[in-house]
Amino acid sequence: MYDSDAEGTQPSPPASLEAGLTFEDVYASLADAVYRYCRSQLRDPDLAEEAAAEALAHACQAFPRNRPEPSWVRAWLFRIAHNAVADQARRAARRRALMGRLLMRPTPGIDVESAVDVRDDLRTTLSAMARLPERDRAIVAMRATAGLGYGEIAEILGMTEEAARVAGHRAIKRLRTAVQGHD
Amino acid sequence: MTDLHDDLNDDERWLRTRLEAIHTPATLSRRYQAILERGRSLSPRRWSVARSLAGAAVLAVLIGAAGAAVGIRLRGHSPAPALSAVAGPVGTPSARVDAAMAYDPANGTTVLFGGSGSAGVTGDTWVWDGEHWHEQATAAEPAPRAGASMAYDPQSRRLILFGGVALSPLPPGSCPPPMLPLDRPYLNCQELHLTDTWAWDGGRWLAEKPQHHPLNPVSATVMVTDQVRGAVVLLEYGRSSPPTSPPAAVQLYEWRGGDWTALDSTGPSPVLEQWSSLAFDRSSGNLIFFAAQGTCSPADFCAAPVPITNGRQQTSALKDSSWSSKADGPALVMRGRLVEDGGRTILLLGETTTSDQPSMWSWSQDRWAPVSAAAMPPAGPTAALAYDSARDRVIAFGGTAPLKPLHCLTEACSPHPINETWEWDGSHWELVSPGVQPTPLPTPTPAPTAELTPPPFPSVDWSSQNYPVNCGGKSTGSVAAYANPEPGANLAVVLATCRAGAGSPPVTVLVYDDSGPGGSPHLRQTLLSGEDNWLPAPNGTTVSGMDLSITVYGYSSEAVPRCCPDLHTTLTWKWSGQKYVATKTEPPHLNYQFPSPSA
Numbered sequence: 001m002y003d004s005d006a007e008g009t010q011p012s013p014p015a016s017l018e019a020g021l022t023f024e025d026v027y028a029s030l031a032d033a034v035y036r037y038c039r040s041q042l043r044d045p046d047l048a049e050e051a052a053a054e055a056l057a058h059a060c061q062a063f064p065r066n067r068p069e070p071s072w073v074r075a076w077l078f079r080i081a082h083n084a085v086a087d088q089a090r091r092a093a094r095r096r097a098l099m100g101r102l103l104m105r106p107t108p109g110i111d112v113e114s115a116v117d118v119r120d121d122l123r124t125t126l127s128a129m130a131r132l133p134e135r136d137r138a139i140v141a142m143r144a145t146a147g148l149g150y151g152e153i154a155e156i157l158g159m160t161e162e163a164a165r166v167a168g169h170r171a172i173k174r175l176r177t178a179v180q181g182h183d
Numbered sequence: 184m185t186d187l188h189d190d191l192n193d194d195e196r197w198l199r200t201r202l203e204a205i206h207t208p209a210t211l212s213r214r215y216q217a218i219l220e221r222g223r224s225l226s227p228r229r230w231s232v233a234r235s236l237a238g239a240a241v242l243a244v245l246i247g248a249a250g251a252a253v254g255i256r257l258r259g260h261s262p263a264p265a266l267s268a269v270a271g272p273v274g275t276p277s278a279r280v281d282a283a284m285a286y287d288p289a290n291g292t293t294v295l296f297g298g299s300g301s302a303g304v305t306g307d308t309w310v311w312d313g314e315h316w317h318e319q320a321t322a323a324e325p326a327p328r329a330g331a332s333m334a335y336d337p338q339s340r341r342l343i344l345f346g347g348v349a350l351s352p353l354p355p356g357s358c359p360p361p362m363l364p365l366d367r368p369y370l371n372c373q374e375l376h377l378t379d380t381w382a383w384d385g386g387r388w389l390a391e392k393p394q395h396h397p398l399n400p401v402s403a404t405v406m407v408t409d410q411v412r413g414a415v416v417l418l419e420y421g422r423s424s425p426p427t428s429p430p431a432a433v434q435l436y437e438w439r440g441g442d443w444t445a446l447d448s449t450g451p452s453p454v455l456e457q458w459s460s461l462a463f464d465r466s467s468g469n470l471i472f473f474a475a476q477g478t479c480s481p482a483d484f485c486a487a488p489v490p491i492t493n494g495r496q497q498t499s500a501l502k503d504s505s506w507s508s509k510a511d512g513p514a515l516v517m518r519g520r521l522v523e524d525g526g527r528t529i530l531l532l533g534e535t536t537t538s539d540q541p542s543m544w545s546w547s548q549d550r551w552a553p554v555s556a557a558a559m560p561p562a563g564p565t566a567a568l569a570y571d572s573a574r575d576r577v578i579a580f581g582g583t584a585p586l587k588p589l590h591c592l593t594e595a596c597s598p599h600p601i602n603e604t605w606e607w608d609g610s611h612w613e614l615v616s617p618g619v620q621p622t623p624l625p626t627p628t629p630a631p632t633a634e635l636t637p638p639p640f641p642s643v644d645w646s647s648q649n650y651p652v653n654c655g656g657k658s659t660g661s662v663a664a665y666a667n668p669e670p671g672a673n674l675a676v677v678l679a680t681c682r683a684g685a686g687s688p689p690v691t692v693l694v695y696d697d698s699g700p701g702g703s704p705h706l707r708q709t710l711l712s713g714e715d716n717w718l719p720a721p722n723g724t725t726v727s728g729m730d731l732s733i734t735v736y737g738y739s740s741e742a743v744p745r746c747c748p749d750l751h752t753t754l755t756w757k758w759s760g761q762k763y764v765a766t767k768t769e770p771p772h773l774n775y776q777f778p779s780p781s782a
Binding site for chain 1: 190191194195197198199201202203204205207208210211212214215217218219288289290340465466573
């Protein structure tokens, strides 16, 4: 389903699964955070919802086989969500390119920040996040929406923990300065 | 799974608060299920897992309305479609005021507990799933109470319920009649202030065993989820005792690790004691405190809506641990209640002194701005309010309606508890569960009145008589009881007051007979004058044969606010053949001082 198969490439989950943890628990605890993460990465709320739904469904299917233990399940799920976001972004880019060729004119990106359901302060935040480099945007969003540790983020994004920490701190400082300057 | 947000630094917490304004769309769970449905080509083992998750939801879709009728339905929003069956029979909570209500994001439902209704103080639990109320049957539950505080604890993923007021176990009928304001009668009965803490985990009430309790037992509390702290914060504000002493400043507590911890705060903390309310402002990360306190002139009693000019409002913000005073609040709001409205704003549902309709205000950039809506919950600030973050709706349940001047003493304007459910989507209020007809509040049951058949004065308009009261303007009145203490003595006991204007007596109690021209009313006796400064209770006048009794309220000192008399007693008279003679000595109380004519 994804360009990077989460089932095959994610960090090896421990073999043991704490008794009682079900995907129902995972969904109840983290579905909102997954959507927030997807929404913070994709400017189109519809694409974000599709990415979140795909990530959750994929995780549901993979859960009994991967058997992530409770201390790892958050990073495991957000790795899937990160891949789902990347996949949606690529699909959207392909659609835009195709539409551009068909219509013989460039197709602007979807300015979803103008959607009525996006509040002013959130719109400002998302606009500022959209200007961050993709990797930095993912780092700060994984911290803010799921509270992932930098070690976990580093494994998901394929970088060192120290590099993730430095990039995250710098990015969120820039982000806050930009948003508060706008406020 | 533990909350891993604890190690976030200040910048990261700031971003987390901002991003929490992103609301999960209601359609996410359906799209998730649709993808699972497409996964039917999965191996049988995979599908069995997917089916175990989606099964309840799909079943609920298939059975549709029939499912709703038996309490099983699909929630139209995340989280946890696999847990989407809301247990409990569908019904409607009874009409009530001062119920505790809060949104439970762990279960995607709004929970209602307790309150005060026509049957007294209740202890039932209901869950609102966005379409229906489901009554919850629990093995253990908090004792019946009204005025409890409830908020969601993100650490334990449970709702925390604290305190409230219960009635002490007195024999039926021993509770004195309601004092003012009329819609909170339990506050004037034998109060038992509770300090217990309970947790709602989605299906059970669990008694918490904190080592520390907030509380001065006569204080009141408000509670909210502080998204910055990631914890429930409780604010104790002083209902001082005795009531004549100054109200105490607020005290802040935090619920963490199963215990209450007092928090220090600096700055000018709010001190107002009536109608205090608290909400979390996502845009600033501050807690916003609003209180309104009205005092009133004697003319407000029993009068038509009268502007109350000396009411006070206060808005304060708590950032980190520091209070700062903000705007004074919308003028004329006598009672108000705050509720978070998603990432948009904080809503204030208020009652003004100039209208019997609720008003609405929004808090943004440190100021209040009026919000107009075609319809509003008639109970206004007396309704229980909660914000459903998954559905992006404010829920309003119950309260009293219609809103009327706080001190209206006539039966016609007594508010009644209702059980309507309304939802606010950011621009419109919608009545989503109409409930049933209002049920009158418990009021004193008068002894059988010796009414004449037919009653005297059949064509008299008592509201437009010229009464001997010190008004300097128009007066009005109403009949509290008819009496026929002996054959030929056709009497009416009338409560008279001024329509408006300061400096008039609160209430004058007069006895009329039918000896005027053509059987018209003729003043026979003044039982209580304005100087006596007794305020008769609604439905508090009873006649039995030659006996007459009136339950009245009064004031122990000038320090007692006019709105809230602190004494009550029952005065009695007996018919002597010519007039009523007092048979009980009036207890000490404050007389009313008329302003001098030159003032």
